[in-house]
Structures are given as structure tokens and as C-alpha cells.
Amino acid sequence: MSEKIQKILANAGVGSRRQIEAWIQEGRITVNGKTALIGERMTYHDKVCIDGREIKLIKSRNQKSRVLLYHKPEGEMCTRNDPEGRPTIFDRLPLIRNSRWICVGRLDFNTSGLLLITNDGKLAHQLMHPSSQIEREYAVRVRGEVTPQVLNKLRTGVPLEDGLAQFDQIVDAGGHGANHWYHVIVKEGRNRLVRRLWEALGFTVSRLIRIRFGPIYLPSGLRRGKHVELSDEDVMTLLQFQGQEEVH
Numbered sequence: 001m002s003e004k005i006q007k008i009l010a011n012a013g014v015g016s017r018r019q020i021e022a023w024i025q026e027g028r029i030t031v032n033g034k035t036a037l038i039g040e041r042m043t044y045h046d047k048v049c050i051d052g053r054e055i056k057l058i059k060s061r062n063q064k065s066r067v068l069l070y071h072k073p074e075g076e077m078c079t080r081n082d083p084e085g086r087p088t089i090f091d092r093l094p095l096i097r098n099s100r101w102i103c104v105g106r107l108d109f110n111t112s113g114l115l116l117i118t119n120d121g122k123l124a125h126q127l128m129h130p131s132s133q134i135e136r137e138y139a140v141r142v143r144g145e146v147t148p149q150v151l152n153k154l155r156t157g158v159p160l161e162d163g164l165a166q167f168d169q170i171v172d173a174g175g176h177g178a179n180h181w182y183h184v185i186v187k188e189g190r191n192r193l194v195r196r197l198w199e200a201l202g203f204t205v206s207r208l209i210r211i212r213f214g215p216i217y218l219p220s221g222l223r224r225g226k227h228v229e230l231s232d233e234d235v236m237t238l239l240q241f242q243g244q245e246e247v248h
Contacts, residue, residue: 005024066119101119140207140209151170165186
């Protein structure tokens with residue numbers, strides 16, 4: 001079965017589909033010795049090279065799906081390289097053969113908490129797709145007096161520059177003085193959505209921690225900057241959560 005080049009390479013964890021399309025346009029990818037074209041199809045048995053380096057597609061296809069749960073600290077980027085030289089999460093991850101680690105979404109520089117990282121490009125793509133509607137739960141500490149009217153607005157919808165947004169759920173988690181904790185749930189991965197919702201109503205977010213992504217929770221004993229690999233059972237849960245039938 002043939003598939004589009006960018007789909008096969010993304011599933012192999014080489015890069016995102018958008019990145020791969022850009023590399024094709026730049027002439028950096030060849031298939032069986034010929035420069036690849038946008039829209040071209042290939043199979044896992046074809047010889048594909050990026051910048052002259054062959055990608056072992058059969059090996060990557062036969063690898064089992066692996067997922068790391070990383071406790072991201074504040075002050076780390078989710079990109080592979082940062083022009084400003086700031087530390088990235090990839091500096092701390094273990095090496096992986098015949099594949100590469102892919103972030104399932106991102107957390108911004110000042111946000112900590114649960115980050116899933118996988119070698120399965122297909123799984124990453126599906127978990128990040130807007131249609132997935134996966135719940136993301138955050139513990140958020142805000143400064144200022146939050147009235148019932150404010151909570152109602154956050155539940156019903158707040159106009160942002162990229163459209164109306166709201167929390168699917170918001171629960172008072174306690175606190176004293178000017179700082180107060182809430183647990184909030186969103187089902188979309190818009191950039192900095194939790195912060196922007198609070199800031200749109202005049203509040204300052206002083207701490208933001210992601211504590212859950214879909215069926216996976218941040219373990220209470222996992223220190224910041226450390227990771228654990230999900231068990232086969234947990235990976236199966238994620239795969240089934242996305243309608244996939246088996247770990248491959």
C-alpha cells in the first residue's frame with residue numbers, strides 16, 4: 001500500500017507533516033534516488049533519504065509504540081533547539097534508535113507539568129488533532145478576587161483574538177490571601193489558552209501546572225525534570241483512547 005511521503009515520514013517520527021512538506025519543497029528528500037515531489041506516494045520498502053542520509057523505514061515501522069511521561073519544569077522549551085540557548089526538554093530525554101522523540105503538544109516556557117513524548121508519529125498526530133477533543137487538566141494559581149460572575153464567564157465563553165473560548169470545567173482548589181488555586185479543564189490545544197482566558201478578564205496567572213492529559217495523570221512522586229516510560233497497558237489505553245486497536 002502506497003501513501004503520501006509526508007504521512008509515511010511523519011509516522012516514522014522524522015518530523016511533522018508540515019516540516020516534511022517544507023523539506024520536499026526545498027529538494028532535501030529523495031525517493032529511490034529521485035528528488036521527491038509534493039503529493040508523491042511511496043511505500044515502506046522504498047529507499048528514502050533526507051539530505052543524503054537514508055531513513056530506515058522498515059525498522060521504524062516495526063518498532064513498538066513507546067510513550068514517555070515527562071514532568072516538565074518551568075524554564076524549559078519544547079523545541080529541539082532554541083536560538084536564545086535556553087534549555088529544552090530534549091536535552092534530558094534518553095537516546096532512541098531508528099526513530100526520534102515527538103512532543104504531544106507543548107507547554108510554554110513558564111508552564112510546568114505533564115508532557116507526553118512518543119516515538120509513534122501517528123499516535124502523536126492523532127492526539128494533537130483538534131478533532132480529538134482530549135481533556136487537558138491544569139492546576140492554576142491566580143492573583144485577584146474571582147467572583148461568581150467571573151467563574152460564570154469562564155464557563156460560558158470569553159472572546160479572544162482567535163475566537164470564543166471557555167473552560168469545560170472549573171473547580172475551586174483552595175488558597176489564602178491574594179493567590180487562589182483552581183483546577184480547570186480544556187479540550188483544545190490553542191496556544192497559551194489557559195493563561196489567555198484568565199488574562200482576558202484581568203487576572204495574573206502566577207503558577208500553571210498540567211496535571212492530566214486524557215486518561216494519563218501526572219504521578220505525584222515524579223520530580224520535575226524526570227521522566228517515566230508508560231507501561232504497555234498505559235500505551236494501550238492511549239491507543240484505544242484514539243480508536244487504534246493494538247500496539248505495533
